[in-house]
Amino acid sequence: MREPNNPLHLDTLLLHGDVGDDVSIVPPIYYSATFRAEDASAFAEMANTPRHSRYYTRYGNPVHDRVAAILAQLEGTDTALLTGAGMGAISTAVLALVSAGDHVVAQTRHYMSTTKLFDEVLPRFGVTVTLVEQTNVEAIAAAIQDNTRLIMLETPANPTLQLTDLSAIADIAKQNGILTIADNTLASPVNQQPHHLGIDIVVHSATKYLGGHHDITAGVICCNHELGEKIWSMHTTLGSVLSPMDAWLLLRGLRTxxxxxxxxxxxxxxxxxxxxxxxxxxxxxxxxxxxxxxxxxxxxxxxxxxxxxxxxxxxxxxxxxxxxxxxxxxxxxxxxxxxxxxxxxxxxxxxxxxxxxxxxxxxxxxxxxxxxxxxxxxxxxxxxxxxxxxxxxxx
Incomplete structure (x- = not known):
């Protein structure tokens, strides 16, 4: 399968879609929390460059860059951001996009920790949430309020395997100036690509298919550059960081x-x-x-x-x-x-x-x-x- 707007087929992209400046076939693990600057000027540049991969690993890491390059291409987005778990990805993305007084439309069926985020966490900070049956497009449209800022989707839903019509909801959201997030974990980007169906942000628990061997916990957020910068800023505050070793294992899992x-x-x-x-x-x-x-x-x-x-x-x-x-x-x-x-x-x-x-x-x-x-x-x-x-x- 050749991905839209990508010259490489999926199988080839997974093997060659990352970029690196090293000469080894298998990329090295940059197991360092911090990185050396050559002089004060270089340090200032590193410290003030968002997502610099050689400043401090909470901000970025060379192995993160290689994994993110593949994941962004898989989902057809400008960029990708790695987190320490799938819930790190979901929580970081949601908290970066809503403020007190905002309203969120979500599904009645989500991964149980996502449901907790909407039921217990967001209301504590003045964000209201309306839960709607995901199979009912009209009900989701009817739940939109003047202060709705976000629609959160998950399809297939865990564990009932009900589906959400991604294109239909994306169209409704765009007509109302609302951002959309889709949890694509149960499908994987091989089987479903929400961004190509109009969804703004795609999240995964990379613990699942992307890693593929039950040996890491990781998350990923895929979106455009503008949203990526905003979400990254929240990410550095919340600190859901993926370790360099787990990033390397995730890269190895992606190859197959x-x-x-x-x-x-x-x-x-x-x-x-x-x-x-x-x-x-x-x-x-x-x-x-x-x-x-x-x-x-x-x-x-x-x-x-x-x-x-x-x-x-x-x-x-x-x-x-x-x-x-x-x-x-x-x-x-x-x-x-x-x-x-x-x-x-x-x-x-x-x-x-x-x-x-x-x-x-x-x-x-x-x-x-x-x-x-x-x-x-x-x-x-x-x-x-x-x-x-x-x-x-x-x-």
């Missing part, structure tokens, strides 16, 4: 992003189709299935449907808990988008931050499971899940 996501897409779609006809599964939610209520939208704005499948096990909480415990190949752990499959009992995972009524409102039943499909052989995954499902049922 396209081939990993291609295989993950294939595995997840095959597994979703298999689960959809399994006698011990009540329902399956995956944008790539024709049964998904927004499948046509998924085909329109996504080129692949990602790793995450949500499904309901026949029975209740106890049977689902037993099923998860019986699974051997997929690791019982949070996160997604890595080389190996992960599985969580969603109701159990979210019970610490949501009560039963909130989970009902979020369409998270007690028998709900979220699976991130990895690179294992599809027949091995099917055999393992089938065995676990049969063991979970009363004998």
């Amino acid at each position: 992003l396209s081939v990993r996501v291609e295989r993950i897409n294939q595995n997840a779609l095959a597994l979703a189709n298999w689960l959809a006809v399994h006698p011990l599964i009540e329902s399956v939610y995956y944008p790539g299935l024709t049964s998904h209520p927004q499948h046509e939208l998924a085909k329109r704005q996504m080129s692949g449907f990602g790793a995450v499948i949500a499904f309901a096990v026949k029975g209740g909480y106890q049977e689902t808990s037993q099923f998860v415990s019986n699974v051997k190949l997929a690791t019982h752990a949070v996160s997604l988008g890595g080389v190996d499959s992960l599985l969580v009992h969603t109701a159990a995972m979210w019970s610490g931050t949501m009560n039963e009524e909130q989970m009902k409102a979020a369409n998270i039943p007690p028998n709900f499971v979220r699976m991130s499909v990895g690179l294992e052989h599809i027949q091995d995954l099917q055999a393992d899940l089938d065995r676990a499902l049969r063991l979970s049922q009363p004998q």
Whole structure:
């Protein structure tokens, strides 16, 4: 796939899209908090140049520059900024763009820490938030107020896999002079590019697909230069800094992003189709299935449907808990988008931050499971899940 306005195909971009002044094939890790200036004049220039990569690592680092160069091209933006975690990216971007008295429109379904930001943090600083059903474009438009400054989107949403019509919301926002942010974590830039659909700012938890090996936490913010400078200024204040080592690991993960996501897409779609006809599964939610209520939208704005499948096990909480415990190949752990499959009992995972009524409102039943499909052989995954499902049922 050749990216819009980019002369390189995706596979080549991931290998050659970064720039560096070193001669090694594998870039060095600049594991230094601070950098030497040759004289007072050079120091003054370093200190007063935004995002200087050789002044102080909270401001920037040569390894950050190389990773950001690839990520900006992946999302089709002018620039990218790295943070120490996905929530570092989301919180930094949002806090850079709103002030007391402003209003934000967000979805009723977001990653749970994003929801906390809107429910608990922003109101403390005089920012009001209206949560709207993401599948209802008209409702999002109706929620806009005179003081609305930002619309926050996440598609597919975690963990229900509902979709937001990015082009439609981007058009509404531009007509009203409102900025938009889209969390593109569950899709990855291989499968979906919100900026090309009109979204202003794209954020990722780079812990997921971009790193791809469950060995780092990282975040990324992709946007134009003007917004990038404003968000970077907030970033230096909040200090969600990505270490040089983690930036280097992220760069290494990016080299194989396209081939990993291609295989993950294939595995997840095959597994979703298999689960959809399994006698011990009540329902399956995956944008790539024709049964998904927004499948046509998924085909329109996504080129692949990602790793995450949500499904309901026949029975209740106890049977689902037993099923998860019986699974051997997929690791019982949070996160997604890595080389190996992960599985969580969603109701159990979210019970610490949501009560039963909130989970009902979020369409998270007690028998709900979220699976991130990895690179294992599809027949091995099917055999393992089938065995676990049969063991979970009363004998």
